[in-house]
Amino acid sequence: MPDDKKMILQASNISIVFGGLRAVSDFSCELYKNELVGLIGPNGAGKTTVFNMLSGIYSPTEGQISFWDKNDTLSIVNKKTPAQLNRLGVARTFQNIRLFGQMTVSDNVRVAIHSRRTATPVDVLFRTSRFRRDEKMMTEQVEELLSLFKIISKKDELAKNLPYGEQRKLEIVRAIAANPELLLLDEPAAGMNPQETVELMNLISFIRQKFNLTILLIEHDMRLVMGICERILVLDYGRIIAQGKPDEIRSNPQVIKAYLGQEAVDA
Amino acid sequence: MKNKVLRNMLIPGCIAAAAVIIPGILIGCSVIDAYTAQILTLGGINAIMALSVNIICGITGQLSLGQAGFMAIGAYSTVLLSSTFSLPLPVSIVIAGIITAFFGFLIGFPTLKLEGDYLAIVTLGFGEIIRVILVNLKQYTGGPNGKQFPTLLTLNPAAAYITIIGMLAVLVILIQNFIRSTYGRAILAVREDEIAANSSGISVFRYKMIGFVIASFVAGVGGALYAPFIGFIKPDMASFTKSIDYLIYVVLGGMGSTTGSILASFVLTSLQEFLRFLQNYRLLFYPVILMLVMQFRPQGLLGTKEFSFVKTWDGIPGLIKKIRNRKDSSTDTEGKNA
Numbered sequence: 001m002p003d004d005k006k007m008i009l010q011a012s013n014i015s016i017v018f019g020g021l022r023a024v025s026d027f028s029c030e031l032y033k034n035e036l037v038g039l040i041g042p043n044g045a046g047k048t049t050v051f052n053m054l055s056g057i058y059s060p061t062e063g064q065i066s067f068w069d070k071n072d073t074l075s076i077v078n079k080k081t082p083a084q085l086n087r088l089g090v091a092r093t094f095q096n097i098r099l100f101g102q103m104t105v106s107d108n109v110r111v112a113i114h115s116r117r118t119a120t121p122v123d124v125l126f127r128t129s130r131f132r133r134d135e136k137m138m139t140e141q142v143e144e145l146l147s148l149f150k151i152i153s154k155k156d157e158l159a160k161n162l163p164y165g166e167q168r169k170l171e172i173v174r175a176i177a178a179n180p181e182l183l184l185l186d187e188p189a190a191g192m193n194p195q196e197t198v199e200l201m202n203l204i205s206f207i208r209q210k211f212n213l214t215i216l217l218i219e220h221d222m223r224l225v226m227g228i229c230e231r232i233l234v235l236d237y238g239r240i241i242a243q244g245k246p247d248e249i250r251s252n253p254q255v256i257k258a259y260l261g262q263e264a265v266d267a
Numbered sequence: 268m269k270n271k272v273l274r275n276m277l278i279p280g281c282i283a284a285a286a287v288i289i290p291g292i293l294i295g296c297s298v299i300d301a302y303t304a305q306i307l308t309l310g311g312i313n314a315i316m317a318l319s320v321n322i323i324c325g326i327t328g329q330l331s332l333g334q335a336g337f338m339a340i341g342a343y344s345t346v347l348l349s350s351t352f353s354l355p356l357p358v359s360i361v362i363a364g365i366i367t368a369f370f371g372f373l374i375g376f377p378t379l380k381l382e383g384d385y386l387a388i389v390t391l392g393f394g395e396i397i398r399v400i401l402v403n404l405k406q407y408t409g410g411p412n413g414k415q416f417p418t419l420l421t422l423n424p425a426a427a428y429i430t431i432i433g434m435l436a437v438l439v440i441l442i443q444n445f446i447r448s449t450y451g452r453a454i455l456a457v458r459e460d461e462i463a464a465n466s467s468g469i470s471v472f473r474y475k476m477i478g479f480v481i482a483s484f485v486a487g488v489g490g491a492l493y494a495p496f497i498g499f500i501k502p503d504m505a506s507f508t509k510s511i512d513y514l515i516y517v518v519l520g521g522m523g524s525t526t527g528s529i530l531a532s533f534v535l536t537s538l539q540e541f542l543r544f545l546q547n548y549r550l551l552f553y554p555v556i557l558m559l560v561m562q563f564r565p566q567g568l569l570g571t572k573e574f575s576f577v578k579t580w581d582g583i584p585g586l587i588k589k590i591r592n593r594k595d596s597s598t599d600t601e602g603k604n605a
Binding site for chain 1: 272276441444445448449450452453455456459460462464465466467468469470471523571
């Protein structure tokens with residue numbers, strides 16, 4: 001782990017209890033600036049629950065999450081709402097794509113940058129010049145992003161009419177539009193064919209460089225995870241059972257046991 | 268670019284002005300009789316109410332069954348402000364809208380944390396509370412007998428038409444401006460997916476509240492115009508059946524479509540009158556139309572689409588060209604056949 005790098009997120013011993021079920025217990029991790037980390041584990045291990053805690057959808061029952069924003073200010077984000085976290089610099093995508101289906105592609109991205117407006121409700125009601133300047137600024141930013149991701153030609157289509165791969169892409173664009181520090185990708189390659197997965201791998205590396213992002217991703221596609229992640233966390237039954245470089249994880253007996261059973265380790 | 272902005276404002280503006288002034292003059296010259304004028308103006312009031320319901324149901328994505336309650340607050344506030352405090356009518360209409368918006372804010376606090384059916388039940392209860400309070404607060408409201416409130420608008424159909432349809436036009440323009448802005452898009456995003464909206468930096472509760480308060484304001488203005496126009500108000504205007512009527516306009520016109528809701532309110536309001544020759548059987552037509560529309564066009568007449576005057580205007584040259592081409596090609600084939 002690079003010591004010289006700036007830490008941006010630290011989760012210490014976070015747990016969450018739903019009724020009698022301890023979905024995640026004593027999860028701890030540190031994320032450093034511009035790192036690409038994978039979170040893997042068998043189905044039901046609690047990966048998405050961890051994401052939901054890091055992005056503010058759930059509030060952990062125990063433990064503490066600290067986040068350092070762009071200005072290097074430390075915030076304790078346990079009780080923050082997703083909206084507040086987004087403004088601090090945490091953006092995410094969802095396992096089952098959650099786009100604003102009845103809105104156009106460009107409006108989907110515009111929503112993510114709505115907080116950059118300067119117009120007041122009065123400006124909006126009477127379409128003053130300040131409102132038009134805002135809209136122009138937003139249109140420019142949105143179109144720049146959409147052309148970067150090569151979906152500019154679809155900007156006026158309804159998001160629900162996009163093909164599956166582009167919907168995934170649009171979700172990433174929407175997350176990036178908020179200019180985050182930390183990007184959480186929940187199974188970005190789910191439902192993609194091998195070729196699309198390769199394109200996605202390139203895309204993820206590209207956005208990390210281009211936007212100087214830290215990325216934490218959940219993924220089942222081992223080729224993708226092993227291919228691009230610098231560090232991997234393995235979760236099983238709500239606990240971290242291993243972490244380290246892809247090679248270490250691949251040969252870790254506990255990981256093999258979690259995925260394939262005890263016999264696989266013995267064999 | 269500048270010209271386009273201007274043009275996009277001028278086309279709807281001119282059409283709105285025409286829709287207000289031309290029939291207004293015709294009513295003034297008695298070309299349109301007072302009875303028809305009354306129906307059109309009532310259609311305008313209903314359209315304002317449909318606008319209000321559409322903001323909640325179509326745009327914010329919540330379900331309210333108590334809009335008539337807000338309308339009654341607006342109506343009674345106007346009457347009280349004008350008769351008790353003798354404020355001029357336009358001032359009391361605006362204040363009535365603000366009072367209603369404030370009630371919307373109060374109701375919104377506990378209720379907007381609820382979703383779907385729960386919000387519907389709470390707003391339903393709210394409407395009934397308003398009705399019962401109006402019945403029992405005899406000293407101010409006149410109790411179940413209601414209150415007389417004759418004004419210029421009651422007596423002069425042209426003035427009533429111009430005021431009410433003019434107000435409708437102003438509200439439509441302002442609401443459309445609002446929806447097509449960062450605020451409106453944030454509200455739409457909440458309707459589409461609360462979790463995704465929240466994760467995109469939108470405080471869901473705040474934007475739901477904005478939608479709810481605006482809808483209450485519009486309903487209050489609707490009630491505030493209704494009172495001086497009809498000249499008589501009674502607690503029954505807050506009843507549940509009234510709220511359902513307004514909801515029907517929106518469902519039929521297309522939830523989320525402002526133009527659709529307005530169209531449906533005018534059509535259904537006039538239909539009730541034009542079908543009078545069927546006597547009480549006309550009441551059957553209404554549900555039958557509703558059933559047919561829901562069967563064959565469940566998204567409502569316009570769906571979530573808006574009828575755009577600007578686009579229609581832009582479409583005219585293309586349409587003419589198309590018709591001309593068709594003529595040319597048909598003469599061509601005729602030529603070949605010969």
